[in-house]
Amino acid sequence: MTELPLKTVDFETISANSDGSVVIPEVAKHVTKQKRQDLQGIRGIAIISVLCFHFLPSEFPNGYLGVDQFFVLSGFLMCMLLRRSSTSLKSENFRSSVIPFAFDFYSRRLKRIVPLYLLIILISVLALFYIFPDTAYETNISSGKRALVFMSNRATTQEEDYFSMLAIAVDIFTHTWSLSVEVQFYLIIPILFIIGFKTLSDEFQVHFYVLLSAISLVYSYCFCTETQAFNSVFARVWQFNIGIILYLLTESKKLSTDEYISLIESENSPTYKKTIKYILLISIIWIVSYPVAWPSAILRPIVTVSTGILMFLSENDGILSSHTLTYVGDVSYSLYLIHWPLYAYWKLVLSDGSICNTYLLLVLLISILAAVLSYECYEKWYLKLSNKSLMILCGILLVLNAGTLFKDKLNFDSLSQNSTRLDGIINGKVSFELAEKLNHDWSINDFKNLNVPSCDYETENGPLGWCRHKELNGKYKLMLIGNSWAANHGRIIYEECRNRSKSILQGSSQGCDPLYNSPEATHCTGTVAKYRKGVVNEKPDFLFITTKLFNSVGDPMPTGVTQLKDDPIYRAMKRHTDILAENVKYKLFLLKPLPHIDGEKVKDIVGMVKRREDLKEFDKVLIKRSSDLARRRYEQLFKNCKKCVSIDYMPLLWNSSTDYWRLYDENNSGLTYITSPNHLSPHGLELVRNIYTEICRTL
Incomplete structure (x- = not known):
């Protein structure tokens, strides 16, 4: 074997692949595996944990900790990119160097995140219009707007709580909260990095981030509710900083090539490091797969710190660097974005109230297949684009998203702005087409009308x-x-x-x-x-x-x-x-009380009336609870x-010929009296108005 020349590894030359893995170019020509494949393996474990938690929450109640692992990995990658861009900060003209530094960092991170993110939001919104139940519309349009600007990490609104409680809506963008936290951290980390880089030596930069982590941790545990700590970027800073500290410690070694090779060859690694590494790996897997929920206040710091230590010790680990696990890590971003909207559809339409059925397995398989296609055909493609082409792509997707999410405001119409009726009807009869539109609009805008x-x-x-x-x-x-x-x-x-x-x-x-x-x-x-x-x-x-x-x-x-x-x-x-x-x-x-209807059947009312089908049988199917x-x-x-x-209201809603409830206006193209969320529609309120007119007249 030819002896390799002794050469010190400068970690400032470390670069990142498009998939987020690490390349060390100074030793790449001597080392078979150039990337930190083990980090992709950890990323693979994290996404598997999240999938288990979302698809089978009762069996994997601690799987949410996979997101905490993502934050540590992101901190590592952020620090790597910032260190790579920091050469510009060494120039004498500090002010002029800040802009190129920030641009280089943000262009790299946003290039990785935004194109796929915007595409998934667009597809999800289109699915919301044409595939999801009407009752899912209102709350998801609001959450989609927040997701578009990376503001999903806020407490659940009362509107969302209400629809979730009725089991008639699931936020298809709820999983974007973690990306919102990450992007918001992007806004502050360059500032923190510059402060540390320009004022502190390499040795004290680690202490600086440890101090910031301590402040964030105290804020999270002492000044935040559980919900606030979950959503706040400031309460999550310590998790990103674990990754940053890990990278700085790794960089400070300045290993020689021979030392580097002796470290990455597993058979020469110290036994105690192997022991600690596998204890940590097994412990993390055991925690996230344990079928009993434990307090997040205890588990979160344990898994976060354990992940950081594991990353420090796992370089070129055979298990974590296995092809299957690293490929799961490669497709993890697509899989994370794609799986939740599909799961939400299963929950609303295909679950039939169960926590698991055959359709759930099918949705999981479709999620995996779609993620692989997304990674191979879309992610790899757009990561090769020039910055200019990428900006054009993102601009197009952004415009399309804005057009779909704000289409109600852009295309606002009303039957009559001068109508005194809540349903807007001034000429009595409406067409079947208009009735179908009104029934749809009344249901999706139900909460606003409260x-x-x-x-x-x-x-x-x-x-x-x-x-x-x-x-x-x-x-x-x-x-x-x-x-x-x-x-x-x-x-x-x-x-x-x-x-x-x-x-x-x-x-x-x-x-x-x-x-x-x-x-x-x-x-x-x-x-x-x-x-x-x-x-x-x-x-x-x-x-x-x-x-x-x-x-x-x-x-x-x-x-x-x-x-x-x-x-x-x-x-x-x-x-x-x-x-x-x-x-x-x-x-x-x-x-x-009135009977409780099956909200999903509201969309069928106009068609049943139009086709003059057996309304008596439909009336029975429409009512879900007597x-x-x-x-x-x-x-x-x-x-x-x-x-x-x-x-x-029974005299107004009872059909004497069928001796049963009729909760829609069969004489006016099937205008519904009850919305999908089981409230009186504007047409229903107009039906009962005279009751209150008479009551109030006689007070």
Whole structure:
């Protein structure tokens, strides 16, 4: 064997491949494996962990830690790129050197991330328009806009919580939160790097990043809630810094070629290093695959630090550098972006309420195949483009994304800006085509329509909370409470009662009945007490309670109970109703429950009416949950409550010829009375308007 000349490795010459792996050009001509394939292997383990967590969360509850591993790997790569670009900072004209330094860093990172990211967002939005259920539209358009500008790492809005609780929407962009954190870190790391590079020696730069990590860690654990710590880039700085510190420690070795070769040849590696390396590797795999969830506050630092140490010891490791594992690492970026929208579609359309079925396996296989095609055909292609061509590509994708995400604003139309009806219909009949569009629009804009323009909301939570109506000129104090149906009815009650009211207080909550706390609805704990306190403090002249049927007041009676007087649900409802009635001066109006529909069937209504198919059978399929028992409980309440007055929509929604519910307007092209999220549509609200006109007239 020819003796190699002794030569010191300058780690400032390390470069990055397009796939994020590491090349050491000074020794590349002497070493068979030029890239840090082991890092790709760790990346492969990380993406497998994330996939297991997303597809089988109950079996792999700790798989989310794969994202923490990604952050450490990203920190390593960022520091490598910054060190490579730092030669320009050594010039005497520091100010003029900063711009080339920053441009070189950002162009390299954004070139890797943005083209695929924008393409996946565009495809996801198009799928949202044409493939996903209507109920997924509203929350995902909002999240898509945030994802487009890398702002997905914020707390879940009440709107998203509400739709998720109903299991009618899944955020198809939720996985972009980690990329948002990473890109936001890109904004601050060059500044931190310049401070360390220009003011500190190489030895003290490590101490500098250790100090920053300590500050970030204290901030995360002492000053953030769990949600804030999860989403905040400042609470994640310490994880990126683990990778940065690792790179600086590796660079500081300045190994000779002979020393380098002796280190990477596994058979000559010190035994204790091998032992530590494999203990760490096995421990990480064991933690992320353990079927019992452990506190993230404990696991996150353990896995983060362990990953950093493993990266330090694993160079050219045979297992981590295996072809299969490194290829998984190569396709990990495509796989990460692609898998979640496909999983979301399975969750909404194909899961049928199950946590695992054959379709889930099919979706996983499609995700892997699509990721491989994306990597081989798209990623490799655009990474070879010039910066100019890449900017053109990204510009086109950005414009297309903006056009699709903001198309509602760009193509806003209304039946009539002058219409006084909530549904905008002024000429009575509409075409089948328009009816189909309206049914679609009412469903996808359902949550927005819960906002009442006349209400001053107490918090930023919007319609699901407390608000007071303004511009009133009557003499009575009114109060409206309920689940989201209170917000759903807020505008029509305001419009019909404003001239009879001096005050209207409105309170609504997400899926929580004001008369009964269901033990299964843990998010509703305390709701009944909250409404009771509100009524006691307000002491209204008239109280309206409007609720949508959930699995609470419609639940079956316990085994062995046959009489309503012995039914624990009814007894709880009566007890709370009596307390409310005592604090109402005149009357308490209660809306009798309506059946719960299958929201997915709303899109089929117009077609059924147009084709004159068997509507009786369709009506039965449309209804997912009967309201019979819930209505019986309410009827019993009215018998035992002198102040209680029944509001019943059944006469308006009952088809006498079929002796069954008909929840759409068959005489007007199938305009729906109920939206996919199970609220009254604007057309439905207009149907019941006269009920409130008469009630308010007689107050």
